[in-house]
Amino acid sequence: MVDEQKTTEEIIFEAALSVFQRKGLAGARMQEIADEAGINKSMLHYYFRSKELLFKQVFIKSFKNFSASTIPIMNLELSWEEKIPLLVTHYLKAMQTRPDLPMFVINEMRYNPEDFLSNVSGNKIKDTVFFAQLWDGINKGTIRPIKPIQIVVSIISETVFPVIAKPMIQHMTKLQDTNWEEFIADREKVIPEMLIKYLKEF
Amino acid sequence: MVDEQKTTEEIIFEAALSVFQRKGLAGARMQEIADEAGINKSMLHYYFRSKELLFKQVFIKSFKNFSASTIPIMNLELSWEEKIPLLVTHYLKAMQTRPDLPMFVINEMRYNPEDFLSNVSGNKIKDTVFFAQLWDGINKGTIRPIKPIQIVVSIISETVFPVIAKPMIQHMTKLQDTNWEEFIADREKVIPEMLIKYLKEF
DNA sequence: ATATAGTTCAACCATTTGGTTGACAAATGA
DNA sequence: TCATTTGTCAACCAAATGGTTGAACTATAT
Numbered sequence A, B: 001m002v003d004e005q006k007t008t009e010e011i012i013f014e015a016a017l018s019v020f021q022r023k024g025l026a027g028a029r030m031q032e033i034a035d036e037a038g039i040n041k042s043m044l045h046y047y048f049r050s051k052e053l054l055f056k057q058v059f060i061k062s063f064k065n066f067s068a069s070t071i072p073i074m075n076l077e078l079s080w081e082e083k084i085p086l087l088v089t090h091y092l093k094a095m096q097t098r099p100d101l102p103m104f105v106i107n108e109m110r111y112n113p114e115d116f117l118s119n120v121s122g123n124k125i126k127d128t129v130f131f132a133q134l135w136d137g138i139n140k141g142t143i144r145p146i147k148p149i150q151i152v153v154s155i156i157s158e159t160v161f162p163v164i165a166k167p168m169i170q171h172m173t174k175l176q177d178t179n180w181e182e183f184i185a186d187r188e189k190v191i192p193e194m195l196i197k198y199l200k201e202f
Numbered sequence C: 001a002t003a004t005a006g007t008t009c010a011a012c013c014a015t016t017t018g019g020t021t022g023a024c025a026a027a028t029g030a
Numbered sequence D: 001t002c003a004t005t006t007g008t009c010a011a012c013c014a015a016a017t018g019g020t021t022g023a024a025c026t027a028t029a030t
Helices: A008-027 A032-035 A043-048 A051-068 A080-097 A100-109 A129-140 A148-164 A167-173 A176-200 B007-025 B030-037 B041-048 B049-067 B078-098 B102-107 B127-140 B148-164 B166-173 B177-198
Strands: none
Touching: A008 A032, A008 A051, A008 A100, A008 B007, A032 A043, A043 A051, A043 B078, A051 A100, A051 B148, A051 B166, A080 A129, A080 A148, A080 A176, A080 B127, A100 A148, A100 B102, A100 B166, A129 A148, A148 A167, A148 A176, A148 B166, A148 B177, A167 A176, A167 B049, A167 B102, A167 B148, A176 B148, A176 B177, B007 B030, B007 B041, B007 B049, B007 B102, B030 B148, B041 B049, B049 B102, B078 B127, B078 B148, B078 B177, B102 B148, B127 B148, B148 B166, B148 B177
């Protein structure tokens, strides 16, 4: 593989990604981004003009990254029962590598609503094979007749929420760090079991 | 009832609660809190000394408010099957009235970890009647043998997450505002059904 | 070589922001 | 009544922060 040299712009963008995802728009400091990139603060403005523009690009990239990652899985050539555990595992693994990403996206989206994303096509979860499979089963009477969107939201909720709310849950339940891994491992089994059972037996 | 006069301190605290919950620690401005309280900015420092101290009090109050509200429900004299829909309804209703509260608590807890809460006793969800009932059923073989904490986390995840992630879900699924209420109403039925079925049939 | 365009940075600048001060009013109590 | 405490505010202040500038440096093309 070629040892491609990262351009200054790329270095800045990655540093911005890291700092914005960790601290949010209001909490992030241009100086901190410059420090993390190892360059002068003027460079940020030279390449991205303003904090707002830089944030906008970081935010759009983050949103796409989070929301688009599941589509390929939903379009695999597998049954819907096989896809549910895959999706659960995918989200739990994604949480492990980038725990700040979903929190960042959700959080900033309360303030920068459609504005920043007006040009970002809402990627069509509804047009995936997974969705079609669920509708098909419902029409054939083999799946409980509830809207498929409920299932998708449940999968995301059950996997993403516990990780972003980890400190709160730990404080509320006194769950130690050592037991946390076990707790997550359990969830990886429990969530698909529960969802599939609910959809198939009614 | 007595028309109690709110003290300046209380007025400030409520304004701070509102602004901090909406904007977070980094995003909140002392001037904005003063404006919302309708008093001079100096008053904030007169009564609370610094932004950090004011925030600390607001944060502790918010955390207690969120985490303690379910304990009474879990200790009601009802079967566990009856409590699950109650808990789901409780959380969904709480979300409706104070949509910013859980996001605020979860968000700020990533940065102000145990520090602020070291003196706040982690309220013992594990010591509720609800928990005892689940363990009891598990031991008797009438409930699927999974750790009760999984159920509690599922209830919170399934109810709280969709509401805090509403803008993101709406963008990802193109769900209109008019259909949102229906979506939430559906969840109020789906979540208890799913959890109870999973626990009882195995 | 040298002109041109792109890149980098130290030093500045204007505004915002948390926080302070001192004067003054309103209650409190002797 | 009058002295002391408590409450309120306009005007300031110092530090932080986003942003600008001008000069210097580098690479590339002619």
